[in-house]
Amino acid sequence: MKLLSPDFNDGEFLEKKYSLSNDYGFGCTGKNIRPHLKWEGFSDNIIEYAITIFDPDAPTGSGFWHWILVNISKDFHETNSSCISSSLQIQNDFGSYGYGGPCPPEGDHPHRYLFTVYGLKEKIEAHADTPAAQIGFQLHFKAIEKANLMGLFKRH
Numbered sequence: 001m002k003l004l005s006p007d008f009n010d011g012e013f014l015e016k017k018y019s020l021s022n023d024y025g026f027g028c029t030g031k032n033i034r035p036h037l038k039w040e041g042f043s044d045n046i047i048e049y050a051i052t053i054f055d056p057d058a059p060t061g062s063g064f065w066h067w068i069l070v071n072i073s074k075d076f077h078e079t080n081s082s083c084i085s086s087s088l089q090i091q092n093d094f095g096s097y098g099y100g101g102p103c104p105p106e107g108d109h110p111h112r113y114l115f116t117v118y119g120l121k122e123k124i125e126a127h128a129d130t131p132a133a134q135i136g137f138q139l140h141f142k143a144i145e146k147a148n149l150m151g152l153f154k155r156h
Helices: 081-085 132-142
Strands: 002-004 038-040 047-055 064-072 087-091 111-120 143-153
Touching: 002 111, 002 143, 047 132, 064 081, 064 132, 111 132, 132 143
Parallel strands: none
Antiparallel strands: 002 038, 047 064, 047 111, 064 087, 111 143
16 A cells, blocks of 8 residues: 655655645645645555545644545545545635645744545545544544655744
8 A cells, every 4th residue: 555646755845835825824825735646555445535634743732634535436546636526525624625735833843744545444424514533533443554645844
């Protein structure tokens, strides 16, 4: 199982264009462009996929969910527009429904952004406003395979 991106390699710093745009009001000036993801090598036992982007270094006590995409058909193996439009985007911790790029506090240490694709044995039961913690709970019990990529980001 592998998760790959043509936009960054595991452990590399993400370019500024992937960071949160000024529209969100957190002080970042990126373009909020979502890195492209591709996955391969998952077993035939998968019935659907899910993708999350999580910042465990956020100063919240519980991390920060930047993107949660569930109910991805097992026929998809990359985050193209068809994949995203036919899946369910859960509200992220910015309060929006889609990708919210990195935006750690100014001057803070580099934050880790964990991109994860999950191969699931059961469908995620959710609606767009299902709390991220409930999605995480389901992912824990329904995932039979997963793959990760880590991107770093620091504001200057």
